[in-house]
Amino acid sequence: MRPPAVPALLDLTGHIAVVTGAGSGMGAGIAKRFAEAGAYVVVHYLRSEDGSRRVVESIEAAGGRALTVQADLTSAAEVEHLMTTVRDTLGPADILVNNAGLYPVSPLLDMTESEWDLVIDANLKGVHLSTQAAARVMRASGRGGAIVNIASIEASNVAPMHAHYSAAKAGVVMYSRTAARELGPLGIRVNVVSPGLIWREGLDTAWPEGVSRYQRAVPLGRLGDPIDVADACLFLASPAARWITGAELVVDGGVLTATVY
Numbered sequence: 001m002r003p004p005a006v007p008a009l010l011d012l013t014g015h016i017a018v019v020t021g022a023g024s025g026m027g028a029g030i031a032k033r034f035a036e037a038g039a040y041v042v043v044h045y046l047r048s049e050d051g052s053r054r055v056v057e058s059i060e061a062a063g064g065r066a067l068t069v070q071a072d073l074t075s076a077a078e079v080e081h082l083m084t085t086v087r088d089t090l091g092p093a094d095i096l097v098n099n100a101g102l103y104p105v106s107p108l109l110d111m112t113e114s115e116w117d118l119v120i121d122a123n124l125k126g127v128h129l130s131t132q133a134a135a136r137v138m139r140a141s142g143r144g145g146a147i148v149n150i151a152s153i154e155a156s157n158v159a160p161m162h163a164h165y166s167a168a169k170a171g172v173v174m175y176s177r178t179a180a181r182e183l184g185p186l187g188i189r190v191n192v193v194s195p196g197l198i199w200r201e202g203l204d205t206a207w208p209e210g211v212s213r214y215q216r217a218v219p220l221g222r223l224g225d226p227i228d229v230a231d232a233c234l235f236l237a238s239p240a241a242r243w244i245t246g247a248e249l250v251v252d253g254g255v256l257t258a259t260v261y
Contacts, residue, residue, distance in 0.1 A: 009240040013038030016093045017237070018086060020044040020073060020130060021100025023051030025200055026150065029226030030097050030233050031055050035064030037234055039095065042086050043068045046100070073100055073126035076133075083133040094145035095237045096134040098127045101150070101168075105161040116164050123168035127175060131190070135183055144187025146237040149176045150229070151194040153252050169194075173248055180246030189245040191236040196252025198224040219254035 004011075017039040022031040027044075032055065035041045041059060043066055045052040052068040059066040067089070071082040086093050101123040106115050127149050138145035154162055155169040173192050180190040197214045203223075204211045214223060232251045235241055250256060 003242075004239045010037055010234055010238045012095070012234075012238060015039045015095050016042065016086065016090050017095035017097065018042040018044060018069075018082070018093045018130075018134065019097045019099060020126070021046070022055060023048070024055075026195065026198055026226045026229045027097075027099040028055045029230040030099060031066065032059055032062075032064075033227065033230035033234050034095070034097075034237070035059040035066055036062065037238070040090055041066040042090070042093065044073075044082065044100065045070055046072060073130055074121040076129050079126075079129040079133045083137050087137055092137045092141040092143070093134060094138055094141065094143055096130060096145070096147045097233055097237070098130050098147070098149045098172075100126055103165060106164065107161050108163045111164060119164035120168050120171075123165065124171045124175070127172050131175075131179055135179075135186070135188055138188050139186050145189075146241075147176075147179070147183075147188065147190045148233045148236045149190070149192050150233075151176075151192045151248070153194050153196050153250060153256055155194060157256060176248075177246045184245055189236075189241070191241070191245060192248040193229060193232045193236065194248055194250045194252070195229045196224055196250075196255050198226060198229060214255060217255050217258040218252070219257060222253065224251060224253060 017034045019027055019031045021027040022043040023045045031041045031043050043052045043055050056066040056068055069082050071078040073079055102119055131147055149172050151172040152169040154166045155173045176190050176192045229251055232249050
């Protein structure tokens with residue numbers, strides 16, 4: 001197999017990429033970066049189209065191509081409709097980034113059944129349904145594809161009041177490895193990006209003690225930026241990662257290397 005030339009390693013021209021939860025934050029950063037790399041980006045949203053529409057406008061202003069699609073990712077029927085809509089409108093998607101999710105806090109002893117179900121559904125069930133639907137489209141196209149699932153360092157690092165979230169993200173990591181094993185023979189790669197603390201507007205005001213603790217612990221001296229996560233996703237979805245599947249790429253500035261005692 002002849003490897004791509006170096007300038008083509010991160011080139012996504014001709015690819016169709018679905019990015020879930022792409023109306024703000026990390027999802028928006030991923031969508032914009034993929035469009036910059038040449039992909040036609042499908043900007044998914046759940047409720048409000050406003051943020052997703054702004055992402056599309058930003059991509060188009062920079063010369064890229066994108067559109068918005070709405071779906072409840074915890075509904076198999078709606079996910080199937082999302083993927084078939086993309087296929088019928090643009091062609092079969094060959095890249096999926098499962099970014100959508102929830103990040104609530106709740107003490108374990110006070111956590112209600114509905115709180116648990118909401119987080120597990122949004123952060124794990126949605127990954128499964130989206131992966132399944134996208135993989136079926138990729139299989140039918142015969143072109144294969146790449147799936148990148150967003151987990152978290154909380155999949156392996158304890159965070160109080162996040163039992164549901166940590167459990168879901170740990171599930172995403174193991175689900176992705178299993179999917180990589182099963183889908184590899186179809187030419188579909190599945191990998192994971194596990195971010196650390198990523199900056200968002202107002203974070204230092206809403207959680208000053210957490211931001212301060214992270215900044216003291218992180219070897220690279222700063223919080224992450226959505227573009228840091230976006231570039232990790234771009235690498236894993238690109239020809240540069242053509243022989244990588246079932247891997248977890250931690251993007252945390254090195255915080256997990258911090259001494260425990």
